[in-house]
Amino acid sequence: MTRSLPVWWRRRIPRYRLIGARCKECGKIHYPPRTSCPYCGSNSLEEVQLPRRGILESYSVIYSVPGDNRLNAPIIVGLVNINGVRIVAELTDVLPGELSTGLEVEAVVRKISETSDTGIITYGVKFRPVLGAGSGAGQDTGEA
Amino acid sequence: MGRRVAIVGTGHSKFGVRNDVNIAELAYEAISKAISSAGIEKKEIDLVVTGYVGGWSSEGLAPVVVMEYAGLTGKPGYRIEAACATGSAAIKTAHDAIASGEADIALVVGVEKMNESPTPTVVEFIGRAGNYFWEFENFGLTFPGYYALYATAYMGKYGATEEDLCRVAVKNHYYASMNPKAQFPRAITLEQCMKSRYIAWPLKLFDCSPITDGAAAVVLASEEVAQKLTDSPVWIESIGVSVGTSNLSKRDQFTSLNAATLAAKMAYKKAGIDPENPAKYLDVAEVHDCFTIAEILAYEDLGFAKRREGYKLIREEQTYIGGLIPVNLSGGLKAKGHPLAATGISMAVELTNQLLGKVEKGRQADIKNGRALAHNIGGTGHYAYVTIYSLSKPRA
Numbered sequence: 001m002t003r004s005l006p007v008w009w010r011r012r013i014p015r016y017r018l019i020g021a022r023c024k025e026c027g028k029i030h031y032p033p034r035t036s037c038p039y040c041g042s043n044s045l046e047e048v049q050l051p052r053r054g055i056l057e058s059y060s061v062i063y064s065v066p067g068d069n070r071l072n073a074p075i076i077v078g079l080v081n082i083n084g085v086r087i088v089a090e091l092t093d094v095l096p097g098e099l100s101t102g103l104e105v106e107a108v109v110r111k112i113s114e115t116s117d118t119g120i121i122t123y124g125v126k127f128r129p130v131l132g133a134g135s136g137a138g139q140d141t142g143e144a
Numbered sequence: 145m146g147r148r149v150a151i152v153g154t155g156h157s158k159f160g161v162r163n164d165v166n167i168a169e170l171a172y173e174a175i176s177k178a179i180s181s182a183g184i185e186k187k188e189i190d191l192v193v194t195g196y197v198g199g200w201s202s203e204g205l206a207p208v209v210v211m212e213y214a215g216l217t218g219k220p221g222y223r224i225e226a227a228c229a230t231g232s233a234a235i236k237t238a239h240d241a242i243a244s245g246e247a248d249i250a251l252v253v254g255v256e257k258m259n260e261s262p263t264p265t266v267v268e269f270i271g272r273a274g275n276y277f278w279e280f281e282n283f284g285l286t287f288p289g290y291y292a293l294y295a296t297a298y299m300g301k302y303g304a305t306e307e308d309l310c311r312v313a314v315k316n317h318y319y320a321s322m323n324p325k326a327q328f329p330r331a332i333t334l335e336q337c338m339k340s341r342y343i344a345w346p347l348k349l350f351d352c353s354p355i356t357d358g359a360a361a362v363v364l365a366s367e368e369v370a371q372k373l374t375d376s377p378v379w380i381e382s383i384g385v386s387v388g389t390s391n392l393s394k395r396d397q398f399t400s401l402n403a404a405t406l407a408a409k410m411a412y413k414k415a416g417i418d419p420e421n422p423a424k425y426l427d428v429a430e431v432h433d434c435f436t437i438a439e440i441l442a443y444e445d446l447g448f449a450k451r452r453e454g455y456k457l458i459r460e461e462q463t464y465i466g467g468l469i470p471v472n473l474s475g476g477l478k479a480k481g482h483p484l485a486a487t488g489i490s491m492a493v494e495l496t497n498q499l500l501g502k503v504e505k506g507r508q509a510d511i512k513n514g515r516a517l518a519h520n521i522g523g524t525g526h527y528a529y530v531t532i533y534s535l536s537k538p539r540a
Contacts, residue, residue, distance in 0.1 A: 031393070058300070058398050060292030061345035062285070066268035074342075077285050079293050079398065086393035088285055088293075096345065101300045 015124050018050040018107055020085060031085045053130060054082035056103040061096045069113050080105055080127050093128035104130045146243030148538055150370040150377035153182025153363035154493040159481035160327040161259050162357035167203050168213030171255040171359045174486075175214045178251065178361035183373055186214075189363075190247035192221035195234035195254035195485035199269045200261035210255060220247075227522030228434060230254060231360065231488025232529035236383050238364050248366045254490075255359040256483035266355050288344035288352055288435065290392060290524040295346050295437040297398035304440065304455035306346050310337035311458045312436035313350045313478055320475025322507045327356050327481030351436040356481030360489035362496070367537075378496045381515070381534040384410030388525040399452075401525030404445035408519070411530040412447075415515075416539065422447045422517070423469040426532075428498050428509035430491040432521040433476040442519050443471075446530070465509055473498065473507045488529060491518040495533045511535075 013019060014032055021033035025042035031050060036043050058079040065073040076091040076099070091099070092110050105127040112124040155177030162170055171194075179186060194207035203209050207223045226233035231254040238250035258266055270287040298304060314334050320326035337350035370377040388403035389395055395402065409419060417425045431446070433439035443454035448469055457463055463471035474480045474494040477487060495516040497503045514535035521528050 032391075058293040058297040060289045060296060060347075061342065062289045062292070063341070063345070064267065064286065064288065064343045066264045066271055066286060070264070077289050077293070079297075079393065086395075088391075088393050101296065 015122075016109055018052065018082075018087070018125060020048050020050045021045040022048045029083075029085050031087055050082055050085060052107040054080040054087070054105055054127070056091075056099065056101055056105050056127075057081045057086070058101060059091065059099055067113075072113070078105065078127055090126045091128065092126040098129070106130045146240075147245060148367040148379060148540070149239045149242045149364055150367065150379045151362050151492060151496050151533070152365045152370050152373045152377055153178045153180075153184070154496050155179075155181065155361040156325050156490060156493045157359040158325050159356050159358035159483060159486075159490075162257065163259065167201055167206055167255055167257045168209050170257060170357060171206075171210040171253050171361075172214050174255070174359040174361035175210075175251065175253050178253075178363050182363035182365075184249060184363065186216060188249050189216065189219060189251050191238060191241050191250040192216050192219050193224055193234045193238045193241075193250060193252045194221065195224050195230040195252070195489065197225055197227065197230055197256060197484040200259075200266050201257045202260055206255065210253065216251070225485075226527045226529075228432070228482070228484045229488055229520045229522030229527040229529045230485035231490065231492075232383075232518065232520040232531060233488070233522075233527070234485070235362065235364070235380070235488060235492060235531065236385065236529065239380055239383065242364055242366050248369045250364045251361065252364060252489060253359060253361040254483070254485035254488065256485050257357045258355045258483060259357050263355060286344060287524075288347050291435040291437055292344035292347045293392065294398050294441065294524070295435070298437060298441070299346065301399055302452045302455065306348075307334065307338065308440070308455040308459055309346070309351050309436040310334050310348075312433060312439045313337045315458065315461075315464060316433060316439075316472050316476040316478040316480075319473045319507045320479030322504045323475050323480060324504070326475040326479055327354055327358075328475070328479045347435055347437070353434045353477040353482040356483040358481055358483035358486045358490070360486040360493050362489055362492050376500055376535075378499050379534045379536070379538050381532040381538040382411045382414030383532075384408060384412070384414070384528075384530040386410070386528045388523075388528065390526060392524060395525075400441055400445050401521065401528060403525045403528035404442065404519065404521060404530070407528040407530040408446045411517075411532050415532045415534075417532070419447050425513055426469060426515045426517050427511045427513050428473060428495065429469055429471050429517040429519065430474060430476070430494055431471055431519040432487075433472055433478045434482060434521070436478065438521065439471065439476070439478075446517070446519055465507070470509045473503070473509060488518065488520040491520060492531070492533065499533060499535050
């Protein structure tokens with residue numbers, strides 16, 4: 001589907017960075033970021049950089065992949081819990097057999113897709129198992 | 145609370161790949177039977193509610209096309225959409241119009257021609273069902289993928305196996321083999337299911353409901369009119385509705401659908417059913433088995449099984465006829481087929497016939513309590529409708 005440019009423009013930052021929004025009233029952190037808090041009704045929120053590391057809560061290996069991602073099938077999709085904030089994202093640098101729930105993962109920037117007609121590449125956030133004996137989930141606050 | 149509402153007529157098309165008809169002809173297969181079985185004239189209909197998700201069909205504004213073909217032009221009408229729970233939402237809308245006194249007789253029809261688009265397009269369209277950008281576009285999650293995340297979490301926590309999931313498919317195909325309206329009226333073996341290819345691990349081809357063309361319709365009437373038309377009305381005793389989060393990542397846990405739990409609670413409360421032991425009050429249920437894991441989650445969300453023990457119900461064959469509560473004797477979405485907007489209405493048609501003892505031999509439940517339950521989910525618990533149908537006139 002062809003969309004107007006502002007749709008792409010609004011997504012330029014959340015596409016590449018794990019930016020959430022913290023409610024200044026009740027402290028809840030939201031991902032994706034938003035400008036009003038659905039819990040307390042406050043309109044006073046600030047952008048926060050989410051930690052890069054989280055725990056894999058669930059995952060699936062998707063064999064039947066639609067659209068421009070079809071060439072990348074199978075893709076692994078995970079449900080990642082970062083200090084209570086959940087993100088559904090693709091997993092990378094790992095084989096399906098190496099996965100298990102509870103695994104510690106970290107965010108990286110990777111190629112997401114390539115359009116079939118023009119070859120334009122889209123990058124975005126994926127997660128991979130933490131290299132080495134990782135510990136201290138959520139301690140690393142470096143940018144994704 | 146409003147006036148009492150009953151089902152007084154039903155119609156159901158053959159489900160499957162229906163390239164032989166267009167959308168209006170398909171809808172009319174169900175509409176004509178619903179009207180004739182109700183014993184009414186078209187001119188008596190006060191309202192036409194059309195459930196339609198569309199997107200894959202050539203017709204954008206299906207209701208006007210459907211109404212024109214059915215000879216219903218000129219009457220009040222509109223389209224209702226609540227993803228895969230569209231059918232139940234359409235019934236609820238017509239129910240409310242009658243309960244409020246705005247209408248005495250309403251026709252509810254759900255129709256879908258999903259095979260008008262190629263499979264990848266349909267998969268993409270349904271993949272957009274949750275939260276488009278945050279799940280589908282950027283992160284490649286497909287609809288089977290949504291339920292697969294639930295399956296992985298559930299299996300990991302409670303010890304259910306891929307065989308348990310396949311047991312649901314085996315049961316539903318077994319009952320579909322006796323339902324001539326089903327898309328796949330044939331039995332399968334556990335081995336066939338286990339050997340089928342993965343679509344979204346741990347879900348395999350036989351864990352998934354198909355892409356279906358189909359239509360179903362019911363005629364609803366107020367108490368006064370229903371009692372003039374028939375001596376066997378099937379009453380809508382209660383409807384519970386809840387909406388879940390759009391984005392899966394906003395959910396608290398992945399071993400149950402919160403919206404379904406809430407909808408069941410509401411429906412049970414209105415009908416005076418003990419939520420601790422609902423099976424005792426019911427004879428049969430149709431639940432939303434778009435994927436096999438969804439039927440197991442439904443057992444728990446509806447209170448048929450304790451939390452963490454839903455998979456044991458199918459393992460012990462408690463949802464076959466003769467067990468605790470027979471589930472999906474129509475073949476379910478899994479084998480009867482799942483034309484999105486028709487599904488909730490198909491459940492109503494099936495349960496009406498079950499309660500009246502009118503379904504095919506071999507898949508007729510024993511009717512003792514005179515009560516049946518429909519559990520219809522939109523998306524992955526984005527919408528949940530739980531409807532109780534009853535032979536006895538509901539409490540005022």
